[in-house]
Amino acid sequence: LSDVAGFQSLLLTPLVVQGMVVGVLIFGNSAANAFAGVNEPTLMATGNMAASVLYNAVLFDRVHNEASEREAILKSIADGVVVCDQQRNIMLVNRTAEQMLNLRDWHIVRRNWNAIPLERVPVAKDMFGNDIANLEHYQIGERVVSISSAPVIGEDDSVLGEVIILHDVSAEAAVDRAKTRFIERVSHELRTPLTPICGHTELLLRGYLGPLSTEQRETLEVVRMRGEQMRDLVNNFVMIASIEANTLITEPEPQDVWVAVESALAPMRNAFLKKGLDIILDIPDALPAVRADRQQLQVILTQLFDNARRYTQQGRVTIHASHQGEFVQIDVTDTGPGISDEEFSQLFTRFHRVEGNTSPERGGGLGLAIVRQLVERQGGRAWAESTLGEGSTFSIALLVAHEHADIVAEPNNSERSA
Incomplete structure (x- = not known):
């Protein structure tokens, strides 16, 4: 150098x-x-x-x-990314999140994540009733987004803030709505021809159009049974579509358990009688009213009673009600074949039917799923117990109506018998 x-x-x-x-x-x-x-x-x-x-x-x-x-x-991430501090003040927003939330001035105007206008929407489900995702869905303008978040952890394990991820699921939500509308539309279209089929078959069986031979009567009985099965299946599809589309209105009111049980059981007594099944009612007179939507309670009880009838070939069906603290419990016990442990976990799953049951009256696998969803809409719960070879008990628990609720008229005690 x-x-x-x-x-x-x-x-x-x-x-x-x-x-x-x-x-x-x-x-x-x-x-x-x-x-x-x-x-x-x-x-x-x-x-x-x-x-x-x-x-x-x-x-x-x-x-x-x-x-x-x-x-x-x-900038290159397709999902929206928002970074907040400990108070959820927005510190960083990527380009996708700017467009989703319309936050183009976030670096000038200080904003808090809690002030973002988000409207909660029901999580989309697949055809089996399972959540498509475990993330919460929200409406933002014309978009539907799923939102997940994770804390930002410092070197000393302290929480510095939060990272929020927004994923646009608008296309999936549109497909789900189209699927629900399709099911509802097809179900209503199927109802139209079923009504005259079932009605005219009933007229023929009652003899209004002339006497019938034994063979003709047996054939019409099969037509009526299959028509009723199809009608029940269509009604279940309509109910599922209404629940998924969030169009089913639930209006809980005080309901007398005895009146509800009798109302649901009355149209089915002949069907129980034809199979030789006994009906045992065990409902105390002093049982308090329950808080439930009247029509939905009828659907719940009808599904439970019909399920017991379908899968019980001989013996009896017992309907027991009891007051359990804040709830009234209704048990429907049959003497059917019972359910194995392998089948039990899927019992309330849509479209699941117990394997090995070859009864011509076996349902479409929607009834119990509808029961659980409707019971939960009333603030209650549904469950089952079963012993293979002995029978099953299907139970629901509904909230007791409050004392200040509307008074429910009680029928005469002398009429309370099976």
Whole structure:
């Protein structure tokens, strides 16, 4: 270096940062012994300051590059990303989230995530009634988005803020709505021909159009049974479609349990009689009213009674009600074949039917799923118990109507018999 630049004096000062040598600072002078004496400490101090400046410059450049990389990554992410602090004030929004939430001025106007107008919408379900995703869905303008979040954790395990991810599921939501409308439309179309089929078959069986031979009567009985099965299946599809579309209105009112049971059981007594099944009612006179939608309670009880009738070939069906704290419990016990442990876990799943049952009256696998969903809409719960080879008990628990609720007229106690 002295030969090239013509220096007669050189002073080399190491650049030390955090105890490590990261470089060297060289001072040169054309005079001999130029750095001897008092100049040396000053130049050493200058070297130390230069090391600090250079190190900070390198750090700044590195941080700037990393920030640019993170910004590029955020911009390229198809999902919306929002970063909030501990108070949920919005600190960072990527381009997709800007468009979803219309937050193009977030870096100028301070906003809080809790102030974002989000409207909760029901989670889409598949045809078996299972949630398509475990994430919450919200309406934002014309969009439907699923939202998930995760905390931002610092090096000392403290929570620094929150990262919120928005995924646009508008297309999936539109498909789900179209599916529900299709099921509802097809179900209503199927109802139209079923009504005259069932009605005219009933007229023929009652002899209004002339006497029938034994063979003709047996044939019409099969037509009526199959027609009623199809009608029940269509009604179940309509009910499922209404629940999924969130168009089913639930209006809980005080309901007398005895009246509800008798009302649901009356149209089915002949069907029980034809199979030779006994009906045992065990409903206390002092049983409090329950809080439920009248029509939905009828559907619940009808499904439970019909399920017991279908799967019981001989014996009896017992309907028992009892007061259990804040609830009234209704148990429907049959003497059917019972249910295996393998089948039990799927009992309230849509379209699931117990394997091995070859009864011509077996349902379409929707009844018990409807029971559970409707009972839960009343604030209650549904469950079952079964012993293979002995029978099953299907139970529901409904909330007791409050004392200040409307009074329910009680029928004459003398009429309460099976």
